Amino acid sequence: MSTVNTQIPAPARPWQKTPREVMPTVIILVLSLLTVTAIVEFTELKGKLAYFLLFLPLGTGAQFFWARYKYGVKAAKDVIASSIMMTGAIAVFIPVISIVVTTFAKGIPGISIALFTNDMGEASFVDPVGSGGLLHAIVGTLFLILISVLISVPMGMLTALYLTEIRGPGSRFIQFMVQAMSGVPSVVAGLFIFSAVILTTPLDTSGFVASLALSILMIPTVTRASQEVLLLIPNDLREAGLAMGATQWRTVAMIVVPAAKSGLITASILGVARIAGETAPLIFTLGGADKLNTNPVYGIQSALPFYIWTGFRLGTPESVQRSWSGILVLLVIVLILFTLARVVGSNSKAAK
Amino acid sequence: MTTSNENSTSNGKERDPKMNADQGVKTNSLSAVANARGEKKVGSNPMGSGLEARGVHAWFGKHHALSNVTLDFFSGTVTALIGPSGCGKSTFIRTLNRMHEFIPSAAFAGEVLLDGKDVYEKGTDVTKIRLQIGMVFQKPNPFPSMTIGENVLSGLHLSQIKMGKSEKEELLESCLVRAGLWNEVKDRLNAHGGSLSGGQQQRLCIARSLAVNPKVLLMDEPCSALDPGSTLRIEETISQLSSTMTIVIVTHNMQQAARVSDYTGFFLSDGGPGELIETGPTAQIFSRPRDERTENYVSGRFG
Numbered sequence: 069m070s071t072v073n074t075q076i077p078a079p080a081r082p083w084q085k086t087p088r089e090v091m092p093t094v095i096i097l098v099l100s101l102l103t104v105t106a107i108v109e110f111t112e113l114k115g116k117l118a119y120f121l122l123f124l125p126l127g128t129g130a131q132f133f134w135a136r137y138k139y140g141v142k143a144a145k146d147v148i149a150s151s152i153m154m155t156g157a158i159a160v161f162i163p164v165i166s167i168v169v170t171t172f173a174k175g176i177p178g179i180s181i182a183l184f185t186n187d188m189g190e191a192s193f194v195d196p197v198g199s200g201g202l203l204h205a206i207v208g209t210l211f212l213i214l215i216s217v218l219i220s221v222p223m224g225m226l227t228a229l230y231l232t233e234i235r236g237p238g239s240r241f242i243q244f245m246v247q248a249m250s251g252v253p254s255v256v257a258g259l260f261i262f263s264a265v266i267l268t269t270p271l272d273t274s275g276f277v278a279s280l281a282l283s284i285l286m287i288p289t290v291t292r293a294s295q296e297v298l299l300l301i302p303n304d305l306r307e308a309g310l311a312m313g314a315t316q317w318r319t320v321a322m323i324v325v326p327a328a329k330s331g332l333i334t335a336s337i338l339g340v341a342r343i344a345g346e347t348a349p350l351i352f353t354l355g356g357a358d359k360l361n362t363n364p365v366y367g368i369q370s371a372l373p374f375y376i377w378t379g380f381r382l383g384t385p386e387s388v389q390r391s392w393s394g395i396l397v398l399l400v401i402v403l404i405l406f407t408l409a410r411v412v413g414s415n416s417k418a419a420k
Numbered sequence: 421m422t423t424s425n426e427n428s429t430s431n432g433k434e435r436d437p438k439m440n441a442d443q444g445v446k447t448n449s450l451s452a453v454a455n456a457r458g459e460k461k462v463g464s465n466p467m468g469s470g471l472e473a474r475g476v477h478a479w480f481g482k483h484h485a486l487s488n489v490t491l492d493f494f495s496g497t498v499t500a501l502i503g504p505s506g507c508g509k510s511t512f513i514r515t516l517n518r519m520h521e522f523i524p525s526a527a528f529a530g531e532v533l534l535d536g537k538d539v540y541e542k543g544t545d546v547t548k549i550r551l552q553i554g555m556v557f558q559k560p561n562p563f564p565s566m567t568i569g570e571n572v573l574s575g576l577h578l579s580q581i582k583m584g585k586s587e588k589e590e591l592l593e594s595c596l597v598r599a600g601l602w603n604e605v606k607d608r609l610n611a612h613g614g615s616l617s618g619g620q621q622q623r624l625c626i627a628r629s630l631a632v633n634p635k636v637l638l639m640d641e642p643c644s645a646l647d648p649g650s651t652l653r654i655e656e657t658i659s660q661l662s663s664t665m666t667i668v669i670v671t672h673n674m675q676q677a678a679r680v681s682d683y684t685g686f687f688l689s690d691g692g693p694g695e696l697i698e699t700g701p702t703a704q705i706f707s708r709p710r711d712e713r714t715e716n717y718v719s720g721r722f723g
Contacts, residue, residue: 304561308625311519313551313632314578322578326565350680 092134100127107384124155168399175396178389181398188358188370193379193387204360204392206374208275209344209401211364212354212371215279216286216343221336223283224290228335233290233320234304250288257284258349261399266353273355275364278371290339297331298324333413337406344402348371372398421503470666471516471553476530476691478511478520485511487693489530491685493636498658498667499703501678503687503717507671509693512687513638516668517553518546534636551579552631558641560621562613562628569609572596577634579711591631599627600657619650624659624688637661639669643676655680674718678706686714 102124107113113122128151136144183201191200227246231239261281265271301324309319320396325332348354355368355379372394471493478486486508493499501509514520516532520540532539539549562571572595576583583591592609596602601623605616613624622642629637639658643651651673657666658680671677677684684706685699698711709715716722 069536228680302561304557305560305563307519307522308555308557308561308563308628309574309578311517311550311555311557312575312578312629313547313549314575315547318578318580322574323563323565329565 092132092138096130096134097127100130112338124151125210127151145228171392171396171399174392175388176391176393179396181394187360188375189360193382193390194384197386197393199391200390201392202372202375202397203369205372205394206397207360207362207402208354208357208369208371209373209398211275211362211369212279212282212350213340213344213405214392215276215334216282217340217363219279219283220286220290221338224335225294225332227287227291228294228298229320229325232295233316233324244292246288249284250292251283252288253348254285254319254346255348255351257281260284260353261349262352273353273368274366275354275361275369278350278354278369279364281353282343282346285346285349286343288337289342290335293335294328294332297328297335300331301327325387330413333409337409340405344405345373345398347377350374351377374403441474447686450525466479470535471668472531472533473512473516474531474533475516475533476512477528478508478515479525479527480523481525484693486515487695489687489696491699493666493668493698494683495635495666497661498662498669498680499683499685501668501670501685501687502672502674502677502683503670503694503697504689504722505672506694507689509687510640511694513555513640513668513670516636516638517550517555519550519555529562547579551632552634553636553638554632554634556622556625556629556637556639556642559645560618562616562621562624562627564612564614566613567610568605568613568616568624571613572627572631574628595630596658597629597660598630600653600660601627617650618654619646622646622650622654626632626654626661630661634665636666636668639667641670641672644672651676654690674706674720678702686711686717688713 100123104119104126108115108118128148131147131151132144135147138153168208178197182197182198184206186201187201187204188200188202191205194202227242230267231246232244258281261277261284265277265280266273271277304329305323306319309323310316314322350371352372354371354374356374357368357370361367361369376391376394376398379387379389379394382388442580473489473491476489477484478485489508489512490525491499503509504625507670511520515528515530516539520526520528528540533554538544539546539553552588562568563574566574570593572592573588575581576588576591593602593606596605603621604620605611605624608615609670613621616624622645626637626642655676658669661667661684669677669680681702683699684702686697686705687694688697689695698705698709698714700710705714706718709718713722
């Protein structure tokens with residue numbers, strides 16, 4: 069009843085560190101950075117790698133001794149562990165940022181409208197960058213991705229469903245084969261299709277045949293990623309479906325797959341990521357056209373990785389510039405596809 | 421079926437000990453035969469009105485989990501199965517609707533008669549069996565990709581039963597009413613099942629089982645993950661449902677068994693396979709059990 073007791077206290081976060089507690093860490097890191105800079109400046113150690121390799125032990129060590137002095141051995145060990153993990157995270161992050169920044173910096177000078185409307189039919193790689201374009205390569209890559217997805221996503225997911233849901237005869241053998249397949253070097257996949265399809269059947273080098281080679285790489289990726297997702301679906305749900313008089317097929321189609329949908333979309337994205345940048349299998353199977361060819365079943369085609377590879381191989385400033393622009397376009401296309409897949413996946417789920 | 425129809429008029433009014441005695445009289449002849457065979461039982465069903473387990477054994481690989489269980493379940497009653505963990509209660513009810521066989525190493529022997537027909541008979545459509553013997557699991561498990569309404573009607577889609585739109589709406593409402601959930605969810609049938617509380621989710625699962633109109637409802641510790649309030653609601657639901665169907669409930673909670681059930685079966689495993697030690701009317705099992713082990717268990721001296 070008393071009004072004093074019902075007063076609501078101000079919300080606080082007592083578990084958060086105060087600025088006073090954070091300050092020593094900041095000072096230690098800044099001092100370490102200054103020391104490292106001094107070492108790099110005045111000794112033989114040079115370069116970004118030296119910075120990284122010196123800063124890691126110095127910063128960690130200094131923090132370790134500070135934590136030990138201030139909070140005890142346990143806290144000091146904690147500092148070591150979190151430093152190592154932080155370093156790992158940064159070590160992964162740096163290349164990603166570096167790739168994106170480098171690609172944009174080097175690729176943008178070669179980007180023009182003409183690049184997206186022309187092919188290399190009348191231009192050469194060593195011509196000035198303004199002539200010719202990579203329309204044929206974009207079209208080729210989109211066809212390759214589309215056909216590979218049409219082949220690999222159903223096959224990969226059905227295999228995953230067989231291995232996780234049906235667990236039928238031969239599951240262990242198939243599991244073993246999937247694992248072996250995911251270890252196949254991409255150039256071997258290309259050679260296999262070359263010898264098994266191009267040399268023995270009427271099919272010649274084309275976008276479709278190249279997609280077959282890419283599918284060899286994509287199927288195991290999709291299968292394994294889908295399997296992981298399906299294994300996360302609680303068994304309760306399967307039993308609930310079966311206990312209501314559903315056949316296994318209805319249970320899988322109506323309960324397991326919808327529950328795993330977003331993960332299965334991720335699995336497909338991983339598969340696309342696996343093949344979008346592949347060059348080696350295309351060398352034997354795609355033909356490498358300079359002209360736009362919108363028929364993936366007949367005639368040679370090109371693809372962005374192939375275009376990039378050709379440009380770098382020639383090695384002139386113009387051709388290398390073309391390659392960088394090609395890398396940028398490939399990166400953006402892949403990003404757009406991933407975003408689309410995510411949006412489509414989450415939208416239909418929200419509509420339910 | 422005629423016998424059970426006659427019976428159902430008395431079932432509908434109220435469930436009192438007299439009714440059980442009444443049923444006992446009707447099934448007298450059959451149980452006499454069974455008793456002559458030396459089987460443990462408290463009576464038997466009129467032909468074609470329930471579920472009977474005959475000499476059920478179950479194995480997981482080489483492990484003999486359940487030995488020679490013979491037990492009848494009477495139409496319009498609740499049978500509780502009690503016993504310590506690992507005594508085979510859950511294994512037993514999973515043999516009744518053939519969920520046992522989904523465990524890869526599982527094996528089975530015996531007979532489970534539904535309306536006098538063995539559900540394990542070769543050529544039986546197991547999906548039809550499971551439509552008639554519904555199941556509610558320990559953990560509430562509404563289908564995550566479906567709304568509340570879709571969850572309730574999922575049985576129809578899963579087993580490909582065609583139904584008109586207005587019929588579906590009626591069924592949806594009646595199932596939710598019977599499960600005691602209608603008032604809480606009628607304004608949000610399009611919300612996801614996961615947005616409900618644990619107790620509500622469990623009642624949603626019960627409603628889902630009711631939609632395909634089963635004759636028997638198996639409940640495997642349906643309240644063990646719920647708070648006392650939700651447990652009470654489920655128990656009320658069970659009492660209301662029991663007038664129209666056979667309910668079998670596995671529970672670790674002896675008070676619950678005493679509250680909701682008409683018959684009780686006590687399972688025990690003393691190192692070996694789980695066995696049915698004693699069955700009988702719940703009042704008898706809890707007040708004057710014949711077996712010493714049952715008495716020890718229900719009085720809390722053991723387990």
